[in-house]
Amino acid sequence: MSKYYVNKFLYQVDRNPDYLRRYAEDPKNFVATWEQSIGPRLNEVELSTIHSLTDAERKALVEHDFVALFEMGAHFFLNLTLFIGIYDEPFMKENGPLAFQREFAKKVGHWTGKDYPGVEC
Amino acid sequence: MAELVATLASTHHPFYLRATTAPPEQQIPQAPEWKRKVEAYRETLSKAKPDILVMIGSDHFHQIFLDNCPQFLIGKAERYDATFGNEEREFGIPKYVLEGDMEMSRFMHRDLMDQGFDLAFSNELKIDHSIICPIITVRPDNDLPVVPIYTNIFAPPLPSPRRFYDLGRAIRKAIDAFPSDKRVAAIGTGHLSLELGGPRQFMETGPDPVFDRQALEWFRSGDIDAILANVTHESMAKSGNATHGFLNFILMMGVAGPQAADYVDYLDLFHTMEAYVTWYPKTGAEEQAA
Numbered sequence: 001m002s003k004y005y006v007n008k009f010l011y012q013v014d015r016n017p018d019y020l021r022r023y024a025e026d027p028k029n030f031v032a033t034w035e036q037s038i039g040p041r042l043n044e045v046e047l048s049t050i051h052s053l054t055d056a057e058r059k060a061l062v063e064h065d066f067v068a069l070f071e072m073g074a075h076f077f078l079n080l081t082l083f084i085g086i087y088d089e090p091f092m093k094e095n096g097p098l099a100f101q102r103e104f105a106k107k108v109g110h111w112t113g114k115d116y117p118g119v120e121c
Numbered sequence: 122m123a124e125l126v127a128t129l130a131s132t133h134h135p136f137y138l139r140a141t142t143a144p145p146e147q148q149i150p151q152a153p154e155w156k157r158k159v160e161a162y163r164e165t166l167s168k169a170k171p172d173i174l175v176m177i178g179s180d181h182f183h184q185i186f187l188d189n190c191p192q193f194l195i196g197k198a199e200r201y202d203a204t205f206g207n208e209e210r211e212f213g214i215p216k217y218v219l220e221g222d223m224e225m226s227r228f229m230h231r232d233l234m235d236q237g238f239d240l241a242f243s244n245e246l247k248i249d250h251s252i253i254c255p256i257i258t259v260r261p262d263n264d265l266p267v268v269p270i271y272t273n274i275f276a277p278p279l280p281s282p283r284r285f286y287d288l289g290r291a292i293r294k295a296i297d298a299f300p301s302d303k304r305v306a307a308i309g310t311g312h313l314s315l316e317l318g319g320p321r322q323f324m325e326t327g328p329d330p331v332f333d334r335q336a337l338e339w340f341r342s343g344d345i346d347a348i349l350a351n352v353t354h355e356s357m358a359k360s361g362n363a364t365h366g367f368l369n370f371i372l373m374m375g376v377a378g379p380q381a382a383d384y385v386d387y388l389d390l391f392h393t394m395e396a397y398v399t400w401y402p403k404t405g406a407e408e409q410a411a
Contacts, residue, residue: 004187007186007187008186008187008188011182011186011187014207015183015205015206015207017206017210042188066318070318070319075182075275075276075318076317076318076319076362076363077181077182077275077317077318077363078182079318080317080318080322081207081211084211085207085210085211088211098323098391101322101323102323104318104322105319105320105321105322105323105324106320108319108320109320110320111319111320112320112321115358116319116358116362118277119276119277120276120277120278121187121276
């Protein structure tokens with residue numbers, strides 16, 4: 001597994017409005033595009049060849065499955081802010097401010113009182 | 122030599138601006154009290170009449186990411202852009218440009234290296250809300266040059282609490298040694314107990330109100346020994362997975378030195394407790410009397 005590469009995905013997508021829109025609307029295709037041509041970029045000219053997503057990581061990203069990502073040790077801040085970027089507004093319209101943040105907490109509630117999965121890469 | 126005129130350590134709450142400028146009918150009930158407390162805290166800086174701000178914060182994976190991650194970094198630039206797109210989106214924080222102070226950044230960098238702290242540096246640093254939040258709260262006119270210093274409170278392994286304290290002591294020595302007649306204030310932000318992206322986030326209080334109250338007591342007494350005896354990376358994780366922002370409070374206690382804070386205020390909010398702490402340096406005579 002590559003925690004680093006999952007984090008790179010979360011980091012890049014949250015910080016780019018175009019990526020964020022594409023990942024929100026069509027996650028399967030966007031994840032595929034990211035793996036092919038966005039994730040491997042080290043900078044504007046150099047490519048990195050050393051990382052790849054596992055099947056489980058890819059599935060979690062395609063399914064917007066922040067619980068699985070939490071459990072894989074994706075960085076908690078990246079995992080939260082990206083999915084706030086996607087779900088904050090629609091949840092707020094339905095159930096008011098912070099509805100998504102509280103739903104997120106509930107879905108990882110079974111970790112209360114336990115040591116969380118480590119985020120060190 | 123430059124003079125340290127105030128040391129401020131506070132939480133940084135990215136929703137403050139939005140919470141206190143929204144139409145009154147959309148504000149949270151604590152908004153007026155929150156604003157009053159922040160404005161009172163702002164006065165603790167204003168009355169020290171600073172000329173330069175040394176600002177300690179922590180990048181939230183904006184410019185700094187896991188491909189190249191310094192533990193401590195100093196900005197060395199004439200100006201600093203601030204606020205990233207996802208902070209505008211999530212918190213409604215506007216963009217800023219802060220003036221830098223190259224002379225002091227250069228001096229600070231070399232002096233800290235001479236003291237055994239080999240900071241990374243950046244000549245093109247874009248600042249995020251860990252430093253913009255205190256500009257919004259305590260210096261909203263954004264009219265002073267800054268020397269920004271970033272710490273890693275996010276990507277383990279982190280430096281030890283003792284190391285944060287010692288860096289604070291070294292920053293204080295560097296300020297005292299800076300050949301200038303300027304008045305310097307040091308401003309750092311972090312967190313009390315905090316949970317982000319975990320089961321204890323966005324509750325009615327912070328994840329560990331007992332720790333929060335204890336921290337306020339430690340500030341009131343200036344008891345750094347008690348902090349260093351009790352606060353570890355593991356204990357902070359038990360208080361909430363993002364509680365490591367408390368390390369910046371420890372650093373600021375290093376800048377202030379082991380003395381009781383002159384001003385301690387707090388505000389219980391949903392999700393987190395706000396803390397506002399200020400120390401004024403004691404003169405030699407005052408230190409002897411104490």
